[in-house]
Amino acid sequence: MRKVIQLYLLLTCVFIGLRTSAQVSFQASDKHISYMGRVLKTKDSTVLYWPGTSASINYVGSSIKVTMKSLREKGYFYAIVDGDISKAIKFGSDSLKRTFTFAKDVTPGPHTLQLYKTSNSTSANVIYSFEIESNGKLTKPAALPKRKIEFYGNSITAGHSVDPVDAGRPAGSPEFFNNYYSYAALTSRHFNAQQSIVARSGIGIMLSWFPEIMPEIYNRIDPMDPKSTWNFNSFKPDIVVVNLFQNDYWLVNSPTHAQFKARFGTAKPTEDFIINSYYNFIKNIRRVYPKARIICALGNMNATEDGSKWPGYIQQAVAKTKDANIYTLFFPYKKTDGHPNRAEQQIMADQLIKFIETNIRW
Numbered sequence: 529m530r531k532v533i534q535l536y537l538l539l540t541c542v543f544i545g546l547r548t549s550a551q552v553s554f555q556a557s558d559k560h561i562s563y564m565g566r567v568l569k570t571k572d573s574t575v576l577y578w579p580g581t582s583a584s585i586n587y588v589g590s591s592i593k594v595t596m597k598s599l600r601e602k603g604y605f606y607a608i609v610d611g612d613i614s615k616a617i618k619f620g621s622d623s624l625k626r627t628f629t630f631a632k633d634v635t636p637g638p639h640t641l642q643l644y645k646t647s648n649s650t651s652a653n654v655i656y657s658f659e660i661e662s663n664g665k666l667t668k669p670a671a672l673p674k675r676k677i678e679f680y681g682n683s684i685t686a687g688h689s690v691d692p693v694d695a696g697r698p699a700g701s702p703e704f705f706n707n708y709y710s711y712a713a714l715t716s717r718h719f720n721a722q723q724s725i726v727a728r729s730g731i732g733i734m735l736s737w738f739p740e741i742m743p744e745i746y747n748r749i750d751p752m753d754p755k756s757t758w759n760f761n762s763f764k765p766d767i768v769v770v771n772l773f774q775n776d777y778w779l780v781n782s783p784t785h786a787q788f789k790a791r792f793g794t795a796k797p798t799e800d801f802i803i804n805s806y807y808n809f810i811k812n813i814r815r816v817y818p819k820a821r822i823i824c825a826l827g828n829m830n831a832t833e834d835g836s837k838w839p840g841y842i843q844q845a846v847a848k849t850k851d852a853n854i855y856t857l858f859f860p861y862k863k864t865d866g867h868p869n870r871a872e873q874q875i876m877a878d879q880l881i882k883f884i885e886t887n888i889r890w
Contacts, residue, residue, distance in 0.1 A: 552589070552664045556655040560666035561585050565645075565724050566749050566758055576603075576645050576653045577750050579686045579707035580679075580725035583655060584642040589664025591632045592641055595656040597625045600752070602702050603651035606644040609634065613708075618646065620703060621653060636662040640670075647702040648686050649728045649751050675721035675890060678765040678820075679712040680746060680813070683729035684829065684876075685771050686710070689867040699866065700729060711868075711876035712769065718881050724763055732775035734805045735791045742772055743809050747816075760816040766890045768813055769823045769880070771859075773806065777831040777838050799841065807845040810854065820853075821888050827859025828868055828876055834861070857883050 554560070556574040565581030567574050574583070594607075598621040606616040607630045619628060631639060645653060660666075679685050687707035689699045697704070707713055707725065716723035726746060730737035740751065750756035780797060782788050797805075806824075813822060824842050831838045839858045846854050859876050862868055868876065884890075 550663050551593075551659050551661055553657050553659045554666055555657055556583070558658075558666060560669055561658070562669040562672065564672065564722055566726070566763075568749050568756070573654050573656050575750075576655065577651075578649045578725055579645055579647060579705065579727055580710070580713055580723055582642055582644040584640065584669065585658060586638070586640050586667045586669055587658075587660050587664055588636075588638050588667060589660035590634055590636045590639075590662045591629055592639075592661070592664070593627050593629045593659040594641075594643065595625065595627045595659070596621050597654050597656075598622055599652040599654065601651045602647075603645065603653040604647040604702050604705065605653070606642070606646055606708055608642040608644060610640050611642075618703075618706075625656070627659075638667065644708055646687065646707050647705040648688070648700075649726075651702060652750060652752075673720045673722050675719055676724070676763065676765040677712075677716050677719070677721045677767045677769065678724040678763070678817075679727060679769045679771070680742060681712065681725070681727040681769075681771040682731050682775055683727075683867055684710070684774065684827075685712050685725060685727035686729050687713075687873075688729045690870055690873060692869075705729075706870075709870045709873055711873045711880060714874060714877035715769075715880050715884075718877070719884070721766075722763075724765065730775055731772070732779065733772050733809050734776045734797060734802065735779050735787045736775055737779070737787065739787065739790070743805075743812065746809075746812070765817060765820050767823065767884065767888065768817055768820045769825055770810065770813065771825040771827070772809075773826055773838050773842065774829050774831045776802070777836070799837075803841050803844045803848070806842060807848050810845060810849060814849070814851065814854070821890070822851075822854045823857050823880075823883070824854060825857045825859065825880070828862045828872060830861055832858050832861045833863075855883075855887060 562584045602620045604620045608616045609631045687705045687710040690706035691704045693699045693704050745751045748756050
C-alpha cells in the first residue's frame with residue numbers, strides 16, 4: 529500500500545511539474561496579437577511585407593517561441609521584450625520554417641513582445657504561431673496610438689545600411705537594414721503615433737533600379753503582387769510623408785540603364801514630365817487620403833545637394849495642387865558617402881519633428 533501511495537505522489541508531482549511548465553500555443557491570427565503596418569492575415573498565418581511592420585503581444589508566462597519563415601529573401605527583425613530596446617535581439621528568418629525562442633531569462637509573469645521588421649520590402653515574412661512557457665496566456669493588447677503617420681519612400685526611409693556594413697559584404701544585404709532607427713520610425717515614436725511605412729530600396733516615381741515604380745505599388749499589401757490590393761479605409765493617417773525622387777535623380781541621367789530604356793527609350797524626360805509625374809502621384813495620395821496633411825520631402829542624399837533642380841520640381845508640383853494642406857520639406861544634403869547612418873537618420877527625424885510641431889496641429 530505504501531508503494532502505491534508513493535507512486536501516486538510521484539506521479540502527482542510529475543503531473544504538476546508538467547502542468548507548470550506546459551507550453552500554450554496561439555495562431556498568428558489570434559485577436560490578441562496587435563499588428564502595425566500592412567499585413568495579410570489568413571486562417572493559419574500572418575504575412576508581413578514592408579519595413580517597420582510589427583507584431584506585438586501582451587502575455588503572461590516566461591519565455592516565448594515564434595514560428596515563422598521568410599519568402600523571396602531573408603528577412604530581419606528585432607525581438608523587443610518588455611519594451612527594452614537595449615536588449616533587443618536582431619534575428620533573421622529564411623525560407624525554412626523555424627522556431628525562435630525569446631525572453632529566455634525572464635521570470636514567469638506579465639511581459640510584452642514586439643517583433644519589428646528591420647529589413648527591406650523584398651522579403652515576405654510569414655508568422656505562424658506563438659508558444660508561451662509556464663502555462664502562458666495572451667492578455668488584452670495595448671490600445672494602438674490615436675495618431676497615425678504613413679511614409680512613402682525609398683532606401684532612406686526603408687533603413688538601408690543604417691547598421692554598419694561588414695567589409696566585403698554588399699551594403700544592400702538585408703541584415704544591414706535597420707528601419708527601427710530610420711527617420712520615419714524615430715519620428716513616429718516621438719509622437720507616439722502608429723506608423724505605416726511603404727518603402728523599398730531603389731524605388732522611384734518615374735523609374736527605379738528594377739521594373740516596379742511607386743505609383744504602381746503604393747496601393748498593395750504585397751509589393752510584388754499586383755492582385756494584393758490594400759484597403760485604404762483600414763488605415764487613415766493624419767500625416768503622410770513622401771520622400772521620393774532620389775532614385776529618379778540618379779537614373780534619369782543613365783540612358784544605358786535597362787529601366788531608363790524600358791520607361792523612356794532613348795529620350796530623357798522633360799522637366800514638365802518630371803513635375804507632372806510627381807504631381808500625379810501626390811494626387812493619388814490625396815485621393816485616397818482626402819483629410820491628411822501631406823509633407824512632400826526630399827533628402828538627405830545628393831538629390832538635395834547645392835544646385836540640384838529636384839527640390840524645385842517638387843515645389844512646382846506642390847504649387848500645382850493648390851492645396852494648402854500639402855507642404856514641402858527638404859533635408860539638407862548630408863555630404864557623406866553612402867546611405868544615412870543612425871546619426872544622420874536622427875538629424876532627419878529632428879528636422880521632420882520640428883517641422884510637424886511648427887506647422888501641423890494634430
